[in-house]
Amino acid sequence: xxxxxxxxxxxTINAGxxxxxxxxxxxxxxxxxxSQSTMLAVGAVYYLLFTGVPGTATYYATxxxxxxxxxxxxxxxxxYPYDFVxxxxxxxxxxxxxxxxxxxxxxxxxxxxxxxxxVGLSLPLFNMINLLLVRDPLEVAFKYPRPTLPPYMTPIxxxxxxxxxxxxxxxxxxxxxxxxxxxxxGAKLNT
Numbered sequence: 001x002x003x004x005x006x007x008x009x010x011x012t013i014n015a016g017x018x019x020x021x022x023x024x025x026x027x028x029x030x031x032x033x034x035s036q037s038t039m040l041a042v043g044a045v046y047y048l049l050f051t052g053v054p055g056t057a058t059y060y061a062t063x064x065x066x067x068x069x070x071x072x073x074x075x076x077x078x079x080y081p082y083d084f085v086x087x088x089x090x091x092x093x094x095x096x097x098x099x100x101x102x103x104x105x106x107x108x109x110x111x112x113x114x115x116x117x118x119v120g121l122s123l124p125l126f127n128m129i130n131l132l133l134v135r136d137p138l139e140v141a142f143k144y145p146r147p148t149l150p151p152y153m154t155p156i157x158x159x160x161x162x163x164x165x166x167x168x169x170x171x172x173x174x175x176x177x178x179x180x181x182x183x184x185x186g187a188k189l190n191t
Contacts, residue, residue, distance in 0.1 A: 008046070009064050012039040012090075013071075022086050022137040029131070032088075033124035040090055040123065041116045044097050048111065054102040061094035080144050083135040089126040093119045 044057035065087060072085040100115035131137075 008043040037120040057094040057097040061090035
C-alpha cells in the first residue's frame with residue numbers, strides 16, 4: 001500500500017511537470033490538464049475503492065499538495081523566485097470525487113463515470129485560475145532558467161549513422177529477427 005501511495009503521488013506530480021515550473025506553464029496547459037485529471041482520478045479512485053471511506057480522495061490530493069509545496073520551498077531556498085513553481089490545485093477536484101462517492105452510495109461505476117467527469121471538467125478550470133495569479137511566466141523563464149531541461153523539452157538531433165553502429169541496436173535488431181524462427185522451431189519440436 002505504501003509503495004503504491006508513494007509511486008502514484010510521484011507519478012501525478014511528474015505528470016504535472018508541464019505546469020509545475022512556470023517557465024512554460026501556459027505552453028502545455030492542455031497536456032497538463034489531461035494528464036493531471038487522469039492521474040488524480042485513477043489514484044484517488046484506487047484509494048476510495050480500497051478504503052471505502054469518502055474523504056480518501058481529498059486526503060490523497062492533500063498529500064500531493066504538501067509534497068509540492070515542499071518542492072516549491074526547496075526551489076525558493078535555492079534562490080529562485082516564489083512564482084518559479086506553481087502548485088497545482090488538486091484538492092477541490094478531489095473533494096468532488098469524494099462527494100460523488102458519498103452521493104452515489106459508494107457505487108464504483110458511478111464513481112468512475114461521474115467522478116472522473118467532474119475531475120476532468122473542474123481541474124483545468126481551477127488550474128487556469130491558479131495560473132492567472134502567477135507573475136509573468138516568460139519573465140521567470142528568461143531570468144531564471146532551470147539548470148537542466150526535462151527529456152520532453154530536449155531537442156532531438158538527427159541520429160544518422162550513430163544508431164546503426166550501436167552494438168545495443170545491432171543486438172536488439174538481431175534478437176528481434178531471430179526470435180520468430182527460434183519460436184517456430186521450438187513449437188515444431190514440441191508437437
